[in-house]
Each structure stands twice: as structure tokens, then as C-alpha cells.
Amino acid sequence: MNIDQEIQNLFQCRDDTPLFYIESGSRLWGMASPDSDYDVRGFHLPSKAQYYDYRKHRDLIEIMDGDFDFVSYDLDKMFGLLAKSNPTVLEWVRAHIVYLNDFPEWEKFKKGLLEKIDYCALYHHYISLAKGGIKVMQTAENFTYKKVFYSIRGLMSAELATQHIMPELLITHLFEQVDQDDPLRHWAEDYLEIKKQQQEKAQLPKNEQQLILNLLNEKIEILSHSIPQTMHRPEQLQQYLTEYSIHLKEYFYK
The missing domain is CATH 3.30.460 (Beta Polymerase; domain 2)
Structure with missing residues (x-):
């Protein structure tokens, strides 16, 4: 296309x-x-x-x-x-x-x-994505590789946000930002190629579903104790965007 x-x-x-x-x-x-x-x-x-x-x-x-x-x-x-x-x-x-x-x-x-x-906003967004994916997985015929990987990506990104580190977008680069001993990283690295070869609605094998759910929920519990503080001066970001908005409109609406 x-x-x-x-x-x-x-x-x-x-x-x-x-x-x-x-x-x-x-x-x-x-x-x-x-x-x-x-x-x-x-x-x-x-x-x-x-x-x-x-x-x-x-x-x-x-x-x-x-x-x-x-x-x-x-x-x-x-x-x-x-x-x-x-x-x-x-x-x-x-x-x-x-x-x-x-x-x-x-x-x-x-x-x-x-x-x-604001890294606090990033943290809450990615945690919410992961929890949303987990909730969907536990409904009938929705335990897909896609939902699992979206949840893992969300939790890895949330963990980096707690450290004020911008999470990488490519998942292979994201893996490199987290602990090499992280069990979620091990699972995702092992299954990434399988996921890419599957159709969007391909289901995880039944015997692996509870294992991955346990890993996801354990990570959520760990991250709940390290929520980053919200930004102290949001007006700096607002002012920055205001100035750029004026600049753009003056540029295009001559």
C-alpha cells in the first residue's frame, strides 16, 4: 500500500x-x-x-x-x-x-x-494499557499474543517511566532497556517471532495462559510501589506549546 x-x-x-x-x-x-x-x-x-x-x-x-x-x-x-x-x-x-x-x-x-x-502521565497511561489488556484476556477467546505483547510493552514502558527514562518504541530496543533477567523480557523475546507470524486473533496455548497472567500481575504489584511524582511546573510545557502554536499559525495563516 x-x-x-x-x-x-x-x-x-x-x-x-x-x-x-x-x-x-x-x-x-x-x-x-x-x-x-x-x-x-x-x-x-x-x-x-x-x-x-x-x-x-x-x-x-x-x-x-x-x-x-x-x-x-x-x-x-x-x-x-x-x-x-x-x-x-x-x-x-x-x-x-x-x-x-x-x-x-x-x-x-x-x-x-x-x-x-511529565513521566507520571506516562506511567499511568502504560499501566492502564497493561491492565486493560489483562482484563480483555480473561474474557472468552481473547487471550491473544497481541494482547499479551501489548501488556508486556505497557509494563516495560511504565517501569522505565518510574526511572524518568523514555521507553523505546521498537520492542527489541525496549527489551534492551530493561533488566536482562526480567522474566517478562525472557518470555517476550522467546515468543516475538511466533507473534509476528500469527494472525491478529491467534490465541496463546491454554497451558501458558496462567503463567503469563501471573508474571503480568506480579510486575504490576512491583510497579505500584514506585509511582513517579508528577511534574512540578506544567506551565512550562503549556507555555512552550502556546508559543509554537502562535508561531505555526502566523507561518501558515499569512
Whole structure:
């Protein structure tokens, strides 16, 4: 699939300005299955007419067309999430699979942003992802390799957040950031290639399900005793994003 062309086609019939689009999800994390979708994520600048209009316009573009799963936030929505150190959109900012980037001074912007994020927000997000995956696993026919790996990735990322270390996006690089004796790391390294060869809904063997559940819950219990403190001065991040928002709008709405 030509993702660049898909994005160009999408904006040919719109007045919005596409700014930044990346691949998210399992392909970004290096653990895609043969039938994984293309999860394209990013943000755009609304048309000048929409921006100055007194009426509120939709801040989201969503397209689902076969394997092409596209989500775009407008600049204000994107920056609003970044102001809260939202880990999902921070992953977009840090992505290495980039389809389009027309954001002026991107590297400078990214560097300044990542220096100001709240690791407490990262911790709670990744713990929540892991717990959500565990809950789904325990319902009928949902104990999939996909859910297990998403939960393991969440817990490893949460553990690094407790140390104020930015978790890597590629799962093989994430493994290298955690203790080599971690039993979750051992399991994930052993099963990663199996996961990548399986369909999205492939189930874990019954005789292994309780073992992995025990490992996941033990890790959650350990991490519950080391929650990082929230950032002391969130206004620094907010001011940084405000200044960049003004800069971008002056640049594009000449």
C-alpha cells in the first residue's frame, strides 16, 4: 500500500493543511502480524476559514478504508494532548516511520517538548494499557499474543517511566532497556517471532495462559510501589506549546 499517496489523495479534496503523519501501533513497535492494518496517525492545520469562523468545527478526521486506518487531529487538539504529556501522541512525535512532515523546525520543536514531559502521565497511561489488556484476556477467546505483547510493552514502558527514562518504541530496543533477567523480557523475546507470524486473533496455548497472567500481575504489584511524582511546573510545557502554536499559525495563516 502506498501510504504517501493515500494521504495526498485524502487532502486533495480538503482545505486543511496536512502537517505530520506517521505509522503507529504494531508496525511502529516492530511486532506486526501478517494481517495488521496500517495505523496512520498525525495532525493537520484547519483551513483559514475554519480557524476564523465563530462556529466550532470538528477537530478530527477519521478514515477507515480496508487496511488503511487514518486518524488526524487538528493542531489545537494535538497540542492540547501534548500539554498533558499524553503518551499516545508523544509516541507519534517520536515515531521513526514518517510518511509526511511539513512541520517547520520539527527537530527543535521535538527536542524542547521531550525535555518538559511529565513521566507520571506516562506511567499511568502504560499501566492502564497493561491492565486493560489483562482484563480483555480473561474474557472468552481473547487471550491473544497481541494482547499479551501489548501488556508486556505497557509494563516495560511504565517501569522505565518510574526511572524518568523514555521507553523505546521498537520492542527489541525496549527489551534492551530493561533488566536482562526480567522474566517478562525472557518470555517476550522467546515468543516475538511466533507473534509476528500469527494472525491478529491467534490465541496463546491454554497451558501458558496462567503463567503469563501471573508474571503480568506480579510486575504490576512491583510497579505500584514506585509511582513517579508528577511534574512540578506544567506551565512550562503549556507555555512552550502556546508559543509554537502562535508561531505555526502566523507561518501558515499569512
